[in-house]
Amino acid sequence: MRLSRRTFLISSITGLASIPAYSRFLEPGWLEVTEKRVPLQGLMRRLRVLHLSDLHFSESVPLVQIERAIELGLERGPEMAFLTGDYTTRTVPDPSAYSRALRRLRDAVPAFASFGNHDGGRWAARHGGYRDHSLLRGVLEDAGIECLHNASRLVKLPGQEVLVAGVGDLWSREVDPESAFRDAPVGRPTLVLAHNPDTRFPLASFAWDLMLSGHTHGGQIVIPVVGYVPFQAVRDRRFLEGLQSWEGRLVHITRGVGNLLGVRLNCRPEVSLLDLEPARDAGS
Numbered sequence: 001m002r003l004s005r006r007t008f009l010i011s012s013i014t015g016l017a018s019i020p021a022y023s024r025f026l027e028p029g030w031l032e033v034t035e036k037r038v039p040l041q042g043l044m045r046r047l048r049v050l051h052l053s054d055l056h057f058s059e060s061v062p063l064v065q066i067e068r069a070i071e072l073g074l075e076r077g078p079e080m081a082f083l084t085g086d087y088t089t090r091t092v093p094d095p096s097a098y099s100r101a102l103r104r105l106r107d108a109v110p111a112f113a114s115f116g117n118h119d120g121g122r123w124a125a126r127h128g129g130y131r132d133h134s135l136l137r138g139v140l141e142d143a144g145i146e147c148l149h150n151a152s153r154l155v156k157l158p159g160q161e162v163l164v165a166g167v168g169d170l171w172s173r174e175v176d177p178e179s180a181f182r183d184a185p186v187g188r189p190t191l192v193l194a195h196n197p198d199t200r201f202p203l204a205s206f207a208w209d210l211m212l213s214g215h216t217h218g219g220q221i222v223i224p225v226v227g228y229v230p231f232q233a234v235r236d237r238r239f240l241e242g243l244q245s246w247e248g249r250l251v252h253i254t255r256g257v258g259n260l261l262g263v264r265l266n267c268r269p270e271v272s273l274l275d276l277e278p279a280r281d282a283g284s
């Protein structure tokens, strides 16, 4: 009895002692590919899309991890790709190499992007980042990825048209839905790229079906067993990750590819594939 208790204690202490090493050296690079079914009104056929966010290319997140995330996503055959902000943390280590890595996306599928709070602007400038979006816009455009910064684009795929709108970052006070939806055709399934899921509130009166967001990193550190999240960057804990319904629409929050400060615990980085499917009418 004494021996088994000692063994248990030693195992427990060893396990606890290994958490810092695990969260620093293993989990941040341990990409998880997830697939979710998303019912969407007005869709004529099934449409698979890739949703990546919070790449955070920096000293903490090597380019090889971002390249691997792109590779894992493209392997699963999406028809479009969406990036929802935080391409770096403060400054981009190698803009040219970053563009070359991202170009793989656009070489395969139409790709669209919105900006996050780390990508330039008033929030970023206060936190050691860029004063504006010019560098990140250049990186994305050199990669052939279209930046939807308070703008929209009607994407015509075989047998399906989809409206994709993108808005600026909430914390940077750059959300301008009037511009984003101005001249946008109505009656198409509408996706909106908005870095922070709290952006759903200022967009409440506009016509969209599915919001794609990141920002939260899923909490990044989730205490095992109890599920406590010490750092929560949104108003409502339910919107930390996953597919959530809100006032008759859907919001998808991906946990992101990168991280801040090089740690993750119980919250693996995510490559999200969404299978958009025609929604059945109520009662059918």
Ligand SMILES: [Fe+2]
Pocket: 054, 056, 086, 116, 215, 216, 217, 256
């Ligand atoms: Fe982020």
